[in-house]
Amino acid sequence: MKAGEDARGARGEGPRKLGLCVLCGLPAAGKSTFARALSHQLRLERGWAAGVVAYDDVMPDAFLEKAGARPLPSQWKLLRQELLKYLEYFLLAVINGCQMATPPNRTEAMWEDFITCLKEQDLISSAAPEAQSCYLLTKTALFRPLFLILDDNFYYQSMRYEVYQLARKYSLGFCQLFLDCSLETCLQRNGQRPRPLPAETIHLMGRKIEEPNPEKNAWEHNSLTIQSPACASEPSPELTDLLLAALENPVKYVEDNVEQKETDRTICSTNILHQADQALRRIVSQAMKEAKDEQVLPYNLKLLAEELNKLKAELLEDLREGNRKYLCVQQTIDISDVISFFHYEKDNIVRKYFSKQH
Template sequence: ATSRPLYLILDDNFYYQSMRYEVYQLARKYSLSFCQIFLECPLECCLQRNRQRSHPLPDQTISLMARKIEMPDLKKNAWEQNSLILKSFDCTSEDNEQIISLLTTALENPVKQNEENTEQKEADRATCAASAVHQADQTCRRIISQTMKDAKDKNVCPSEMKSLAEELNKLKAEFLEDLRQGNNLKKQNQYFDPATSIISSFQHEATNVVNKYI
């Protein structure tokens, strides 16, 4: 009997291209198929849906995600060719047909390990550089989490905890934008890791912020 194909569905925001590229690299390593479906949704619709959840996130979080998210770039990134962008607020039967077609195409064309050219390598290097933002983002999140825990242990009142969280998240967004734009590179020499610099500076500024509340 013919075995049925196995699909692994990764359901997440994957808001940076570098996050999705890590999955593509795994597919290439094991010669597996790869494709992605991007659900495009207006910010107002996202906010409305979020408010209907049993445990909604702050509007600021949704708005920040909307600013950070990087759509698939089929023209620039060869590895994103098997991508489908759908309007998540207006799904149709035609969308289902497009999804099936995308999956079929991906299955028939698994990623090959040696399927790289000079142009693609340049694009890959750019994507890897973007992963520095991804890594810095994760580290800053851990710093914020620990900072909030420390503030709670020092009996900061709930209303101030909320203000502290908002201030720290705003600070994180500013630092990551600096890293993304390369603003901090002007201050560093060629041997210094810009992501490390951003994280160190963020840690220092986060400490200054929390000191106002304790």
């Protein structure tokens, strides 16, 4: 029996219980200590699967080492979005009960740290023997309710809303925990760290931080403010109730996103096929635009479109079936190989129709 069938059988007829918990607050507010304690408590007392994704641990240090300073805000934003994409790949594997694919475009150091993070928390085991670009999920990740705790400052609401959108996309539970710690205490703790942040950075974040506001934003209704350092004690019943409510009442799925959900399932098992389809569509569209600009006759435009779409369909079918009629016989196919081959064949076809104009 396949892993996906095992997972579905274990879940029964009910939906899989998955949740995302955003942990936010100032630097040195005690978030990482609290996240580890909460994860341990969920595993020990609830029997859930739990994982902590600490952004400071997963974000690459390359920028720091190269420039001697923190990345620009625009660079951080791109890295945060990339990390969310990694989380999405993991969630897709859990939801579909399949192996976790490797994103084609990734920051290698950050991806490796993300993989290490999941392995250390018994959520993935190793690379699949038959495909080094895929990873096997553990029984813990597949068969138990799962909460991922995202540990970062998340000082802007927009940062947290991106996580909420991910929860909404896949009907996951969602909640927020805000660690309320005085600026003075954070500065004091920061000064005791091996690699402290500049005090001005914490002052600036203290002025900018946007606390959860459930009264104003409906999407933030599952939020709880926890006083620090009191947060180091046992999680309160109020916190446990919040987590349970989030799991039992996942964010409502947007019905008009059915096609996108089917596409995302494809990414899980046939990631290269999905990427190739999107890339080839763009190439065909661009080729047709260039043909129109060259004033190719309407009848010839129709023939050109038919030839290009036939080539695209045959190439994707070849990729899907693994026949390697068009692509060279090799164990792994990179998306760049597919695009390069298609460009070569496309140019040969287009050249015929352009020559007819002269």
